[in-house]
Each structure stands twice: as structure tokens, then as C-alpha cells.
Amino acid sequence: xxxxxxxxxxxxxxxxxxxxxxxxxxxxxxxxxxxxxxxxxxxxxxxxxxxxxxxxxxxxxxxxxxxxxxxxxxxxxxxxxxxxxxxxxxxxxxxxxxxxxxxxxxxxxxxxxxxxxxxxxxxxxxxxxxxxxxxxxxxxxxxxxxxxxxxxxxxxxxxxxxxxxxxxxxxxxxxxxxxxxxxxxxxxxxxxxxxxxxxxxxxxxxxxxxxxxxxxxxxxxxxxxxxxxxxxxxxxxxxxxxxxxxxxxxxxxxxxxxxxxxxxxxxxxxxxxxxxxxxxxxxxxxxxxxxxxxxxxxxxxxxxxxxx
Numbered sequence: 476x477x478x479x480x481x482x483x484x485x486x487x488x489x490x491x492x493x494x495x496x497x498x499x500x501x502x503x504x505x506x507x508x509x510x511x512x513x514x515x516x517x518x519x520x521x522x523x524x525x526x527x528x529x530x531x532x533x534x535x536x537x538x539x540x541x542x543x544x545x546x547x548x549x550x551x552x553x554x555x556x557x558x559x560x561x562x563x564x565x566x567x568x569x570x571x572x573x574x575x576x577x578x579x580x581x582x583x584x585x586x587x588x589x590x591x592x593x594x595x596x597x598x599x600x601x602x603x604x605x606x607x608x609x610x611x612x613x614x615x616x617x618x619x620x621x622x623x624x625x626x627x628x629x630x631x632x633x634x635x636x637x638x639x640x641x642x643x644x645x646x647x648x649x650x651x652x653x654x655x656x657x658x659x660x661x662x663x664x665x666x667x668x669x670x671x672x673x674x675x676x677x678x679x680x681x682x683x684x685x686x687x688x689x690x691x692x693x694x695x696x697x698x699x700x701x702x703x704x705x706x707x708x709x710x711x712x713x714x715x716x717x718x719x720x721x722x723x724x725x726x727x728x729x730x731x732x733x734x735x736x737x738x739x740x741x742x743x744x745x746x747x748x749x750x751x752x753x754x755x756x757x758x759x760x761x762x763x764x765x766x767x768x769x770x771x772x773x774x775x776x777x778x779x780x781x782x783x
Contacts (some may be wrong), residue, residue, distance in 0.1 A: 486718025490726045493710040496703060498572060498734040502741055503699035505567040510693055513565045514676065514684040516700060518669035520560060521553075521662045523701020528659035537656040545660075548648045552657075553665035555641035562633035565683065569624045570631075571744035573735045574616055577754045578631035580731070581613045583761050585639040601767055605760045612756025615749055654712040658705075724765045728758045 507516045532539055541549065566575045584606040613632075620628035648657060676684035689697055714723055731754060738744040746754065 482717040483719075483722060486714045486716075486723065487726065489710045489714035489717065490723045491729065493707050493714060494726060494730040495733050496707040496710060497730050498576070498737045499703040500700055500707060501563070501567060501572045501576065501734065502737050503696045503703055504564045505572060505742065507693060507696035507700060508564055508568040511687060511689060511697060512683050512685060513561055513568065514669070514673060515686045516564050516697060517557060517561045518666065518673050519697045520700045520704055521557070521665040521669060523698050524705050525659060525662040525666055527702065527705040528655065528662060532656050532659050535655060537653060537659075539656075539659070541652065541656070541660050545648065545652060548644055549657075549660050549664050550668075552641055552644045552648060553661050553668060555637045555644065556661060557665050557668055559634045559637035559641060562630040562637065566627060566630035566634070569627055570620060571742065571746070572738040573731060573744065573746050573754070574620055574750055575631045575634075576731060576734045577616045577746075577750065577757060578613050578620075578628075579635045579638070580728070580754075580757050580761060581609055581632070582635040582639050582642075583764060584609045585635055586642055587764060589639055589643060601763075605763045605767070609757050609760030609764075612753045612760060615753030615756065619747070619749055654716075655709075658708060658712070725762055728761060731758065 504516055507519075529539065563575065563579065587606060617628055617632070645657075652660075672684065673686050677686055679685050735746060
């Protein structure tokens with residue numbers, strides 16, 4: 476077994492850890508959103524995440540500063556992540572975790588389309604059809620949610636769109652910056668973006684932004700969003716360094732399983748039959764796209780020399 480193969484299994488284990496830990500971000504967000512404004516929860520996430528990542532960077536001897544040339548891309552990455560987080564926390568105020576997450580899973584389809592138009596990535600008709608089918612699956616989840624919760628059911632689509640843009644910026648920046656300091660600097664810039672908004676909104680009466688003093692368990696839920704985010708994203712970062720993306724990407728859909736479990740255990744939410752059908756279509760379409768990516772990325776096998 477090669478050293479690379481020795482790293483694949485730990486990478487898979489870390490990715491599974493991410494799939495279990497990531498829904499805890501949603502659980503903490505939903506619990507916090509019962510009494511705290513969405514903007515305050517979003518801001519707390521990045522403050523806590525930066526506070527965790529800074530000493531980690533020091534311990535691992537990564538720089539706490541970055542070249543000024545990276546500032547624009549870091550600001551873009553931070554803005555898209557703030558917008559993505561805000562939309563998802565706003566959705567979780569009223570929607571079950573699994574329903575919201577299922578809609579967010581259209582993000583790979585959006586990413587594929589944006590990659591085609593922005594980076595001229597090759598996208599064949601089969602993958603385009605998979606995107607169409609995946610969006611149709613998302614509509615099966617959105618339609619009853621739209622009836623039950625109103626236009627806030629569209630917030631997860633905003634999350635998917637902003638997170639796809641975040642991934643495109645990450646794709647470019649990751650070639651020049653290590654993932655761990657990139658997390659620190661993104662969280663720091665995001666916190667600097669959010670804090671002035673919170674200060675200006677203080678006393679404004681804007682329900683989603685006007686900060687309030689957390690009480691009791693609110694502190695745990697609010698800080699828990701940042702702690703769970705840091706742990707989950709560290710797991711994914713190291714998983715991607717140990718195992719190929721093509722191996723790990725299909726495992727990401729297991730997050731919906733843990734999201735359903737946590738949603739049921741904590742909030743007694745369980746997807747209905749139509750939502751399950753939509754989830755199945757989204758996951759199947761996403762797995763097909765991943766499979767096609769692997770096929771198109773695999774170089775042709777050279778013919779074996781004849782043996783006489």
C-alpha cells in the first residue's frame with residue numbers, strides 16, 4: 476500500500492466526521508435563532524471562528540498576516556460566506572433543517588453552471604440534464620415549503636447561490652494560500668464586515684439585525700455555531716488534503732442523513748414523503764454529476780503491449 480493510499484482512509488473518516496459535525500452548526504443556529512437576531516448569530520459565528528483559528532495558526536506556525544494582493548479575494552470570499560450563512564440561519568428560523576439543507580444541495584449544480592460561464596469549464600449535455608433534474612428535485616422540496624413558510628423558503632436557494640460563488644473564489648485563492656490561514660483571514664474579514672452593521676442596527680428595531688443581550692443557553696448556542704463551524708471545516712480541510720475530491724465528494728451527501736437525525740432528535744422534525752422524493756432526486760443527480768466528473772477527468776487507458 477502506497478503512502479498516498481495510507482492517507483485515503485483517514486481522509487474518509489475525517490469527511491464522515493464533517494458530515495456528522497456540520498449539521499450541529501445548523502442545530503446551534505436554529506436554537507439560537509429562537510431568541511437572537513439572524514445577523515447577531517452570523518456575526519458571532521465569525522468572531523468565534525477567528526478566535527479559534529488564530530491560536531491554531533500560531534501553534535502550526537502559519538502567518539497571521541497576508542499579502543495585500545489577496546485582500547480583494549479574501550473580501551469576496553468573506554462576503555459570500557456571510558451572505559450564505561445569513562440566508563441559511565434565516566431559513567432555519569422557521570424551516571426544518573433537512574428541508575433547508577436539501578434545497579442548499581443544489582449548490583453543485585449552480586457551481587457547475589457558473590464554472591461553465593466564468594471559467595469555460597467543459598460541461599456536457601448529460602451533466603446539464605442532471606442539473607435540470609436536480610433543480611426539479613429541489614422544487615419538490617421548495618413548493619410545499621413555500622406554501623407552509625412563505626418566501627423565506629427561498630432563502631436556502633440564496634445560500635446555495637452565495638456558497639457556489641464562495642467556492643469559486645476559494646478555487647482561485649486556494650492555489651496561493653494554505654486552507655488554515657485562509658479560514659482565519661476569511662473569518663476575520665467577515666467579522667469586520669458584520670460588526671459595523673450590528674453597531675449601526677443597535678436600537679434600530681430591525682428584527683433580523685438589532686442585537687440583543689443573550690441570556691442563559693443563548694450564549695452556548697450562539698458560540699456553538701462558531702465552534703462547530705471551525706471543527707467541521709477543519710475536518711473537511713484535512714480530509715481534502717488526504718484523499719482525492721472524487722473519493723470524498725459522494726460522501727458529502729451523507730450530511731443529509733445526520734441532518735435528518737439531528738432535526739428529529741432535537742426538534743421532532745421529519746421530512747414528509749414529497750420531501751424525501753425531492754432529496755432522493757437531488758442526491759441522485761449530484762452523484763451522477765460527480766461520477767461524470769470522474770469519467771471526464773480520467774485519462775484514457777493506454778493499450779497494453781501484446782504478449783507473444
